[in-house]
Each structure stands twice: as C-alpha cells, then as structure tokens.
Amino acid sequence: xxxxxxxxxxxxxxxxxxxxxxxxxxxxxxxxxxxxxxxxxxxxxxxxxxxxxxxxxxxxxxxxxxxxxxxxxxxxxxxxxxxxxxxxxxxxxxxxxxxxxxxxxxxxxxxxxxxxxxxxxxxxxxxxxxxxxxxxxxxxxxxxxxxxxxxxxxxxxxxxxxxxxxxxxxxxxxxxxxxxxxxxxxx
Numbered sequence: 428x429x430x431x432x433x434x435x436x437x438x439x440x441x442x443x444x445x446x447x448x449x450x451x452x453x454x455x456x457x458x459x460x461x462x463x464x465x466x467x468x469x470x471x472x473x474x475x476x477x478x479x480x481x482x483x484x485x486x487x488x489x490x491x492x493x494x495x496x497x498x499x500x501x502x503x504x505x506x507x508x509x510x511x512x513x514x515x516x517x518x519x520x521x522x523x524x525x526x527x528x529x530x531x532x533x534x535x536x537x538x539x540x541x542x543x544x545x546x547x548x549x550x551x552x553x554x555x556x557x558x559x560x561x562x563x564x565x566x567x568x569x570x571x572x573x574x575x576x577x578x579x580x581x582x583x584x585x586x587x588x589x590x591x592x593x594x595x596x597x598x599x600x601x602x603x604x605x606x607x608x609x610x611x612x613x614x
Contacts, residue, residue: 432479
C-alpha cells in the first residue's frame with residue numbers, strides 16, 4: 428500500500444527538510460523511495476533516520492512542490508528529527524537497509540516510535556484533488572501536458588464542490604506552476 432505523507436529529515440547540522448512522498452507500507456515494512464538526487468535521500472543516508480508525518484493540511488503537500496517549505500516543526504521524541512506542528516500523527520523511523528537503484532533506491536526503515544495527536548477524519552474531495560494535482564505537478568517533466576491538463580480538469584470538479592480556504596490556497600499555488608510550465612512550453 429502506498430501512503431501519501433510528509434517526510435521530514437535533517438542534515439547533520441540539524442536543518443530540517445520537508446518533502447511530500449508516497450511511501451510503501453507492507454506489514455511492518457516501511458519503504459521510502461526518494462528519487463536521485465534529493466535532499467531527503469542524502470539526509471536519510473547521512474543520519475539513518477526520518478519522521479513520517481500524517482497530515483491532512485494539503486497546503487503542506489502543495490507548498491513543498493511550489494517552493495513553500497517553511498512549515499512549523501517541533502523536535503522528534505526518540506530520534507534527532509523534526510515533526511510537523513500540523514501532523515495528526517507521526518512515526519519516527521530508522522534506516523535498516525538500502526536496495527540500491529540508479530534512479531530511486533529503496534530505503535527500508537523500521538518504526539521506533541509513533542505518536543497520535545488527533546484523529547484523521549478522512550480527506551474530502553477537494554483535499555483529494557489537491558493531493559492528486561500535487562502528484563501531477565511533481566511529474567511535469569515525465570508526463571505529457573495534455574494528460575496533466577485532462578486530469579486537472581477532472582479534479583477541478585471535486586475541488587469546486589468541497590473546497591475550503593486551505594484547499595483553494597493550495598490549488599492556486601499548484602495552478603501557478605502549471606501556468607508557468609505551459610507558458611515555457613509554448614515559448
């Protein structure tokens with residue numbers, strides 16, 4: 428199963444890095460698959476730890492993909508790491524092994540500490556739309572613009588029916604990236 432979460436890592440100097448990511452979970456196995464090159468990959472290899480943040484504020488997902496990476500954090504409890512203030516829950520993990528891959532290594536981790544702060548109420552259609560749009564934005568260099576545009580048109584329906592202020596703000600950030608990308612292609 429793939430879970431869309433926010434991974435926080437730190438470099439050796441304690442600087443936090445926040446990145447949305449789909450992690451693979453199969454029983455007790457947690458696999459983080461960052462692309463090369465990436466700060467997340469470098470930090471996990473360097474410190475052997477990460478924090479998985481379970482968050483329903485889709486602005487964090489959209490923000491990280493649009494240059495808005497400054498989100499409030501607090502210290503993790505069992506590892507040297509950072510937890511998003513807006514996390515509903517978090518899991519602190521340690522790196523167990525790496526399966527090398529030239530594009531996307533598999534980082535197998537084990538959970539060492541989990542904290543629940545608030546219940547997850549589920550995503551509404553607008554939140555789902557923002558998450559899916561964020562995933563599309565992360566693949567601008569790999570997907571045809573026509574496919575992205577068609578999927579965004581479909582996702583816009585759910586957004587328009589159920590969005591609140593947070594979802595509209597996140598969507599606007601993502602659409603600005605699409606508009607810029609489209610203008611660059613046409614130039």
